[in-house]
Amino acid sequence: MASMTRIELLVFFLLTGTSSASPLPPYTSLPFDPPSPPLLPVLEGALSVRDKTRRIPLLLTAAVLGFSSSSVLSSPRSPRYRHGSPFSGQAANDRRFQISDDMFWKDDRPFRIIGGDVHYFRVLPQYWRDRLLRAKALGLNTIQTYVPWNLHEPEPNKWVFEGIVDIEAYLKLAQELGFLVMLRAGPYICAEWDLGGFPAWLLAIEPPLKLRSSDTTFLHYVERWWAILLPKIAPLLYQNGGPIIMVQVENEFGSYGDDKAYLHHLVTLARKHLGHDIILYTTDGGSRETLDKGTIPGEGVFSAVDFSTGEDPWPIFELQKEYNAPGQSPPLSAEFYTGWLTHWGEQIAETDANRTAAALEKILSRNGSAVLYMAHGGTNFGFYSGANTGQNESDYKADLTSYDYDAPIKESGDVDNLKYKALRRVIQEYSGVALSLPPPDNGKKGYGLVTVHKIASFFEVLDDMNNPMTAVESEQPLAMESVGQMFGFLLYVSELPIMGTSSILKIQKVHDRAQVFVSCMSDKNGGSPTHVGVIERWSNGELEIPKVSCSSNISLFILVENMGRVNYGKYIFDRKGILSDVTVDGAVLLGWKMYPISLDICSKLFNVNPIKQVSISRTAEKISAEPGFYEGRFDIYSIEQVKDTFISFRGWNKGIAFVNNFNIGRFWPSFGPQCTLYVPAPILRQGENVVVILELHAPNSGLTINLVKKPDFTCGSKQYQK
Numbered sequence: 161m162a163s164m165t166r167i168e169l170l171v172f173f174l175l176t177g178t179s180s181a182s183p184l185p186p187y188t189s190l191p192f193d194p195p196s197p198p199l200l201p202v203l204e205g206a207l208s209v210r211d212k213t214r215r216i217p218l219l220l221t222a223a224v225l226g227f228s229s230s231s232v233l234s235s236p237r238s239p240r241y242r243h244g245s246p247f248s249g250q251a252a253n254d255r256r257f258q259i260s261d262d263m264f265w266k267d268d269r270p271f272r273i274i275g276g277d278v279h280y281f282r283v284l285p286q287y288w289r290d291r292l293l294r295a296k297a298l299g300l301n302t303i304q305t306y307v308p309w310n311l312h313e314p315e316p317n318k319w320v321f322e323g324i325v326d327i328e329a330y331l332k333l334a335q336e337l338g339f340l341v342m343l344r345a346g347p348y349i350c351a352e353w354d355l356g357g358f359p360a361w362l363l364a365i366e367p368p369l370k371l372r373s374s375d376t377t378f379l380h381y382v383e384r385w386w387a388i389l390l391p392k393i394a395p396l397l398y399q400n401g402g403p404i405i406m407v408q409v410e411n412e413f414g415s416y417g418d419d420k421a422y423l424h425h426l427v428t429l430a431r432k433h434l435g436h437d438i439i440l441y442t443t444d445g446g447s448r449e450t451l452d453k454g455t456i457p458g459e460g461v462f463s464a465v466d467f468s469t470g471e472d473p474w475p476i477f478e479l480q481k482e483y484n485a486p487g488q489s490p491p492l493s494a495e496f497y498t499g500w501l502t503h504w505g506e507q508i509a510e511t512d513a514n515r516t517a518a519a520l521e522k523i524l525s526r527n528g529s530a531v532l533y534m535a536h537g538g539t540n541f542g543f544y545s546g547a548n549t550g551q552n553e554s555d556y557k558a559d560l561t562s563y564d565y566d567a568p569i570k571e572s573g574d575v576d577n578l579k580y581k582a583l584r585r586v587i588q589e590y591s592g593v594a595l596s597l598p599p600p601d602n603g604k605k606g607y608g609l610v611t612v613h614k615i616a617s618f619f620e621v622l623d624d625m626n627n628p629m630t631a632v633e634s635e636q637p638l639a640m641e642s643v644g645q646m647f648g649f650l651l652y653v654s655e656l657p658i659m660g661t662s663s664i665l666k667i668q669k670v671h672d673r674a675q676v677f678v679s680c681m682s683d684k685n686g687g688s689p690t691h692v693g694v695i696e697r698w699s700n701g702e703l704e705i706p707k708v709s710c711s712s713n714i715s716l717f718i719l720v721e722n723m724g725r726v727n728y729g730k731y732i733f734d735r736k737g738i739l740s741d742v743t744v745d746g747a748v749l750l751g752w753k754m755y756p757i758s759l760d761i762c763s764k765l766f767n768v769n770p771i772k773q774v775s776i777s778r779t780a781e782k783i784s785a786e787p788g789f790y791e792g793r794f795d796i797y798s799i800e801q802v803k804d805t806f807i808s809f810r811g812w813n814k815g816i817a818f819v820n821n822f823n824i825g826r827f828w829p830s831f832g833p834q835c836t837l838y839v840p841a842p843i844l845r846q847g848e849n850v851v852v853i854l855e856l857h858a859p860n861s862g863l864t865i866n867l868v869k870k871p872d873f874t875c876g877s878k879q880y881q882k
Contacts (some may be wrong), residue, residue, distance in 0.1 A: 217351025275302030297598035299587030335403035390433035414454025446476035466495035499566025519581035537565035546727030561825030607867035618787030669740035680710035811860025832876015
């Protein structure tokens with residue numbers, strides 16, 4: 161290749177395209193085994209992403225999602241490759257991926273990256289192959305994925321690399337299907353993922369850490385994490401026979417800070433574990449300010465860019481050259497946006513298919529490289545969706561459960577849409593290789609209306625949801641992380657004196673949403689506490705506590721929901737719970753007990769006493785505005801009828817849903833826009849299926865949910881959809 165002229169190289173590049181992999185194996189339907197009991201409980205309620213206004217602990221392991229590791233979350237088997245590539249027949253020492261002449265080179269041949277983000281942790285393992293085959297048929301030759309630290313180390317020194325977080329199995333599967341991989345190892349990933357991928361327990365450390373910095377204590381935990389992660393992926397580097405061609409250091413740091421010592425330290429760590437042959441890269445917005453702060457000069461780290469879809473890419477690629485060594489700047493948009501994220505209360509984000517395809521063509525037509533963000537978005541199961549802020553930390557916007565992103569491969573894997581076809585047409589034209597036909601959309605099943613019954617009010621089963629040994633007492637309310645509750649809910653309990661009149665309750669700083677209740681302390685058997693109202697982070701209003709006729713003091717209950725930690729921007733250190741004094745008529749309220757709420761109760765509710773259920777369901781005909789658990793059951797009569805579905809919560813308020821003890825995420829149709837939650841087929845089973853719902857306010861008047869074939873993003877009050 162060294163003897164080729166530049167004109168010959170260009171002709172070679174145009175004629176050969178980007179792929180030397182063997183043809184894609186024929187698509188086969190994806191088999192899966194329906195989950196079988198016993199189902200493991202959800203862990204400590206733990207099933208709990210970047211408002212670049214130019215631009216989310218669900219421990220997704222068997223225990224937290226409620227399945228044995230051999231069923232719904234088992235990862236597909238992949239062959240182990242020790243020497244070279246099974247596709248090219250090369251020995252590992254003959255494989256190289258390099259940059260020179262402002263081009264990527266794969267085994268001494270010009271190579272153009274046409275890639276896409278598909279995140280393994282947002283897709284059930286049974287569907288990894290399905291989604292990757294659809295990405296292959298789109299024309300992609302490279303898969304990019306983040307690595308979420310918080311899933312792999314949910315507790316200090318507790319390492320998880322199985323099921324939906326079996327990253328090695330995912331990377332090997334990508335290689336089996338002919339993909340190269342760009343790995344975004346963090347430690348910060350953003351990704352519209354809780355806390356930008358950082359473990360929430362970092363927020364409990366005192367004195368507080370300075371995240372994304374050269375803070376020595378923070379770096380200690382980063383070093384420990386990468387000492388586990390990077391040796392696992394080292395055998396999967398391209399030069400070692402694996403698929404990984406590049407490893408990203410940090411993520412869009414130029415939009416956050418300018419701590420060069422921190423970035424240089426990450427490079428040193430990466431090279432310690434991965435060697436000097438792998439290409440390290442950064443990704444930053446395509447402006448001089450962000451590139452000045454986010455790039456790592458003098459380290460041989462490749463600087464990639466991202467920018468809004470529709471911007472002229474070539475002036476930005478020219479700017480990119482200034483931040484790479486001469487000849488070391490192939491034009492690469494590491495995040496070519498195929499759609500956009502959506503927060504609760506907004507209209508669903510959608511982008512025009514033809515304009516998106518035209519923007520991609522502007523890059524590919526001049527031999528640029530691009531990675532589609534997202535090729536397939538997936539789902540934020542459990543409590544792991546993130547959040548953004550505006551000008552201050554009270555301007556809080558939580559992300560949807562769905563991470564569809566208006567990507568060409570939809571949340572459920574569908575590809576029969578205009579955007580997939582338009583992008584595929586452009587990629588086909590400029591890749592120079594014949595593309596396989598995309599697999600047909602997976603079958604969907606609308607199982608219809610399911611009647612639900614109220615199992616219990618929240619306060620009726622409160623004793624079952626908290627362990628008295630885990631309750632914490634303090635004069636002042638403490639953050640969730642400080643009492644060991646990383647996700648979900650924390651109940652704060654205090655005492656008010658007998659009131660002759662109404663009073664004003666104020667919480668200066670609550671993260672994120674507080675429901676307030678009162679009851680008489682002497683009323684041990686008088687039913688559930690009375691709902692007073694809601695205080696929200698973004699409105700920060702005060703509440704009037706009505707006069708309560710009690711013969712003794714009054715119990716005050718404040719149930720605080722963590723709706724997802726901020727994942728982008730300067731307010732990323734986002735502790736949850738009550739973070740300030742609570743005042744009543746201006747006086748600080750002291751003496752608190754904090755009860756971590758464990759949604760382990762949901763697995764117990766699956767086997768509720770049927771006699772008790774009938775009794776409770778009759779009383780539930782009068783809908784009350786208090787948190788409660790509801791259950792519905794439906795049958796699937798044959799394995800052929802086990803298909804993807806969506807649960808419509810239209811008419812419900814806000815809560816969390818579990819299907820066969822799997823936390824499918826948050827719903828909030830009263831705020832919108834998401835009305836439905838995606839239920840992948842591997843969660844379902846032939847026979848009886850059970851849905852348990854924690855509704856925080858009131859269900860729909862008909863006490864029904866509807867299992868439908870299509871997603872719905874048209875819910876919510878229009879006054880919030882701006």
